[in-house]
Amino acid sequence: MRYGHFDDERREYVITRPDTPLPWINYLGCEAYFGIISNTAGGYSFYADARLRRLTRYRYNNAPLDFGGRYVYLRDDETGEFWSPSWQPTQNELEDYSCRHGLGYSIIGSRYKGIRSETLYFVPLGENLEVWRVRVTNDRETAAKLSLFSSIEFCLWEAQDDNTNFQRNYSTGEVEVVDGVIYHKTEYRERRNHFAYFACSAPQTGFDTSRDAFLGPYRSWDRPIVVETGKSTDSIAHGWQPMGSHHVEIELGPGETREVVFLLGYWENPQDDKFDPPNTQTINKRTVTPVIEKYLQSAAVEQAFDALRDYWTGLLGIVQVQTGNEHVDRMVNIWNAYQCMVTFNMSRSASLYESGIGRGMGFRDSNQDLLGFVHMIPARARERILDIAATQLATGGAYHQYQPLTKRGNNDIGSGFNDDPAWLVLGVAAYLKETGDTSILDVLVPFDNDPSAAKPLYEHLQRSIGYTLDRLGPHGLPLIGRADWNDCLNLNCFSETPGESFQTTEHKEGGVAESVFIGGLFVLAANEMTRIAGRRDDKVEEERCRKASAVMTKVVESAGWDGNWFRRAYDFYGKVIGSAENSEGQIFIEPQGMCIVAGIGLENGLATKALASVRERLATPHGIVLQQPAYSYYHLNLGEISTYPEGYKENAGVFCHTNPWLMMGEAMAGNGDGALDYYLRINPSAREEISEIHRCEPYVYAQMIAGKDAPTPGEAKNSWLSGTAAWNFVAISQWILGIRPEHGGLRIDPSLPASWGDFTVTRKFRGTTYKIAVRKSAGSTGRVARLVVDGRTIAGNLAPLPAQAGQTIEIEAFVQ
Numbered sequence: 049m050r051y052g053h054f055d056d057e058r059r060e061y062v063i064t065r066p067d068t069p070l071p072w073i074n075y076l077g078c079e080a081y082f083g084i085i086s087n088t089a090g091g092y093s094f095y096a097d098a099r100l101r102r103l104t105r106y107r108y109n110n111a112p113l114d115f116g117g118r119y120v121y122l123r124d125d126e127t128g129e130f131w132s133p134s135w136q137p138t139q140n141e142l143e144d145y146s147c148r149h150g151l152g153y154s155i156i157g158s159r160y161k162g163i164r165s166e167t168l169y170f171v172p173l174g175e176n177l178e179v180w181r182v183r184v185t186n187d188r189e190t191a192a193k194l195s196l197f198s199s200i201e202f203c204l205w206e207a208q209d210d211n212t213n214f215q216r217n218y219s220t221g222e223v224e225v226v227d228g229v230i231y232h233k234t235e236y237r238e239r240r241n242h243f244a245y246f247a248c249s250a251p252q253t254g255f256d257t258s259r260d261a262f263l264g265p266y267r268s269w270d271r272p273i274v275v276e277t278g279k280s281t282d283s284i285a286h287g288w289q290p291m292g293s294h295h296v297e298i299e300l301g302p303g304e305t306r307e308v309v310f311l312l313g314y315w316e317n318p319q320d321d322k323f324d325p326p327n328t329q330t331i332n333k334r335t336v337t338p339v340i341e342k343y344l345q346s347a348a349v350e351q352a353f354d355a356l357r358d359y360w361t362g363l364l365g366i367v368q369v370q371t372g373n374e375h376v377d378r379m380v381n382i383w384n385a386y387q388c389m390v391t392f393n394m395s396r397s398a399s400l401y402e403s404g405i406g407r408g409m410g411f412r413d414s415n416q417d418l419l420g421f422v423h424m425i426p427a428r429a430r431e432r433i434l435d436i437a438a439t440q441l442a443t444g445g446a447y448h449q450y451q452p453l454t455k456r457g458n459n460d461i462g463s464g465f466n467d468d469p470a471w472l473v474l475g476v477a478a479y480l481k482e483t484g485d486t487s488i489l490d491v492l493v494p495f496d497n498d499p500s501a502a503k504p505l506y507e508h509l510q511r512s513i514g515y516t517l518d519r520l521g522p523h524g525l526p527l528i529g530r531a532d533w534n535d536c537l538n539l540n541c542f543s544e545t546p547g548e549s550f551q552t553t554e555h556k557e558g559g560v561a562e563s564v565f566i567g568g569l570f571v572l573a574a575n576e577m578t579r580i581a582g583r584r585d586d587k588v589e590e591e592r593c594r595k596a597s598a599v600m601t602k603v604v605e606s607a608g609w610d611g612n613w614f615r616r617a618y619d620f621y622g623k624v625i626g627s628a629e630n631s632e633g634q635i636f637i638e639p640q641g642m643c644i645v646a647g648i649g650l651e652n653g654l655a656t657k658a659l660a661s662v663r664e665r666l667a668t669p670h671g672i673v674l675q676q677p678a679y680s681y682y683h684l685n686l687g688e689i690s691t692y693p694e695g696y697k698e699n700a701g702v703f704c705h706t707n708p709w710l711m712m713g714e715a716m717a718g719n720g721d722g723a724l725d726y727y728l729r730i731n732p733s734a735r736e737e738i739s740e741i742h743r744c745e746p747y748v749y750a751q752m753i754a755g756k757d758a759p760t761p762g763e764a765k766n767s768w769l770s771g772t773a774a775w776n777f778v779a780i781s782q783w784i785l786g787i788r789p790e791h792g793g794l795r796i797d798p799s800l801p802a803s804w805g806d807f808t809v810t811r812k813f814r815g816t817t818y819k820i821a822v823r824k825s826a827g828s829t830g831r832v833a834r835l836v837v838d839g840r841t842i843a844g845n846l847a848p849l850p851a852q853a854g855q856t857i858e859i860e861a862f863v864q
């Protein structure tokens with residue numbers, strides 16, 4: 049069952065009923081000002097950091113799940129009836145409801161008793177503000193007298209504090225209202241030089257800034273007293289809960305439309321120019337007024353919206369495929385790329401499943417997010433790499449997370465996740481292959497944000513490699529530390545205290561827990577480093593990495609091999625995990641994926657065996673589950689993985705992040721049919737028709753789909769912020785369709801289903817536009833062995849870089 053449809057032409061998903069199985073959200077903003085918006089206008093906004101600079105309030109885990117947001121209300125002033133055009137919070141029975149989630153914007157509209165309205169929400173490029181453009185149309189045959197109310201509840205900036213420190217916060221709230229603009233200035237009097245503003249383009253009948261006054265005692269957002277009575281109170285908040293609401297009266301003749309623009313924004317003043325007049329406590333508004341005035345104009349809004357749409361046309365134009373498979377084309381060309389931008393921006397910080405206060409930017413997460421983003425805006429990828437690398441420690445280890453606003457490593461979670469450093473090598477390698485910009489390797493980057501300890505990025509990579517080599521266990525495999533990619537395999541934790549964090553609780557001393565997964569990851573990273581060092585002519589490093597990779601490969605193929613698949617780990621006591629010897633958790637997906645992606649076993653048959661075992665034991669119609677058999681009780685020596693009921697999350701859920709590794713593995717092994725089959729099992733668009741089972745948004749990947757052991761198999765959770773986005777983009781575009789940036793050119797090496805015929809790709813790469821036509825006869829399963837580049841035949845499948853960038857090159861690639 050569907051709850052809407054794709055509009056590929058407009059690059060939108062159109063939700064046609066408000067009561068989706070879960071809130072289906074979108075993101076506003078792609079630079080520094082961001083918002084989450086649901087299909088019923090729920091959500092919140094923040095500047096740069098969802099924890100430290102939150103503009104508006106949101107209460108997670110509410111009932112309904114999504115409650116609180118950018119609500120507007122309409123009131124028929126003749127009958128007194130009022131409603132929310134976005135359905136929430138009043139939940140009137142609307143006609144023609146639709147929510148169009150597009151790239152960086154959402155348009156929510158409906159009709160109620162002959163009054164049609166539509167609100168466009170978006171963030172103009174280059175600005176720290178969001179526009180709500182409301183259009184109200186009278187479809188009645190008679191004139192209508194209406195009131196329009198805006199509403200937003202301000203957050204007192206630090207979201208964690210805002211959620212907990214009520215004894216202080218009920219007394220700190222402050223606002224100013226000048227010329228119809230509501231300014232939220234809590235703590236501006238002291239150490240903050242930023243404020244929020246909420247402005248309106250139309251003349252107003254009144255306003256409110258006190259939530260109590262707006263809602264009325266013991267009322268909620270579904271029937272604010274101000275909206276019910278049609279009378280704003282011009283309240284000024286002193287402490288308690290500052291909010292913003294404007295009241296605009298609208299008279300519309302039959303067929304007439306009125307447009308009202310609301311702006312919600314963030315502004316920073318220079319420290320020495322905060323007040324106007326100086327020496328008062330009044331906000332200096334001279335700096336922000338021109339921006340407000342600009343965007344209250346319809347024409348400026350229209351222009352900014354066009355610019356946003358053009359921006360996305362440009363970004364998406366870098367990779368465009370026409371394969372004839374709508375699920376492939378739609379995801380690669382639109383939604384998967386878009387999700388890669390969102391994961392790049394958010395890491396794992398703010399979604400409806402990540403509260404914005406728990407986690408900032410993940411070291412491993414953000415490095416992986418780069419893989420699906422780097423082609424879009426390489427300059428931002430470069431900046432991100434340098435930020436991430438600055439949180440690396442001198443040991444080569446890394447803070448597991450950092451705050452986006454401060455860019456400082458997060459002490460609460462600390463370090464010791466032994467896979468972290470290797471991902472930096474992969475992130476940088478992707479950047480180098482995409483851009484050829486080796487100058488980044490020479491940039492001086494601090495360790496632990498201490499500029500006095502800066503070293504070239506290249507040395508950071510060397511230390512990443514060294515970190516693993518310095519921490520090998522009895523089998524020669526990397527020690528796992530707190531955890532590797534699988535945060536829930538906590539082999540040194542042995543937690544018996546309720547509520548203790550598995551990721552941070554002090555380790556039991558003296559263990560030798562090793563990870564086969566990090567073994568595979570290390571081989572992949574060391575191979576990348578071999579190539580990077582080679583191109584830099586650093587023979588010593590090249591040799592060190594080549595050798596280390598070869599040695600680790602041997603170790604993985606012996607101590608890491610179970611007979612039919614790769615093992616997962618050795619526990620604290622040196623006992624094997626992920627082996628036929630175990631009664632539960634015999635086979636795990638992640639070492640199969642990562643080892644094969646690293647090339648281990650591709651030549652000696654191990655990969656073929658491992659792939660067959662995955663297909664036999666882990667693959668389900670809803671994707672490939674993480675391990676089997678699921679853990680049926682708490683295993684003290686394994687940690688969090690066995691805390692989840694069977695089939696959920698890391699305990700045998702389809703942890704979607706890992707599936708693309710198997711798609712890549714199948715593609716590398718030459719099984720294009722198998723690769724695409726896995727791809728389509730978790731492709732959100734392909735799952736759209738089972739939305740009532742999948743429940744999450746059909747336009748983006750979710751972190752998890754419940755596995756076959758769960759009572760709700762196929763039910764997705766934790767949509768949006770997952771490494772699934774980047775890795776699926778890599779798997780489909782670079783390995784299945786096979787268009788892959790390499791240091792020396794663009795590789796064209798598809799691994800396709802037999803039934804496929806020709807397809808075309810446009811790929812902009814290092815300033816050149818490659819128009820690629822892959823020629824394939826149905827039935828063939830071979831690889832590309834010859835290219836015709838602008839009419840000239842080239843053996844092999846590497847499209848060379850032209851002497852001069854800036855041209856368009858036509859390529860035909862022939863599959864044998």
Ligand code: BGC
Pocket residue numbers: 535536551688697698
């Ligand atoms: C989740 C993991 C997550 C970890 C981070 C666990 O509860 O299952 O997926 O990475 O928490 O804190």
Ligand code: NOJ
Pocket residue numbers: 396410412413532533534535536698
């Ligand atoms: C989610 C985390 O963000 C990611 O880093 C981790 O690899 C997975 N959970 C698996 O546990």
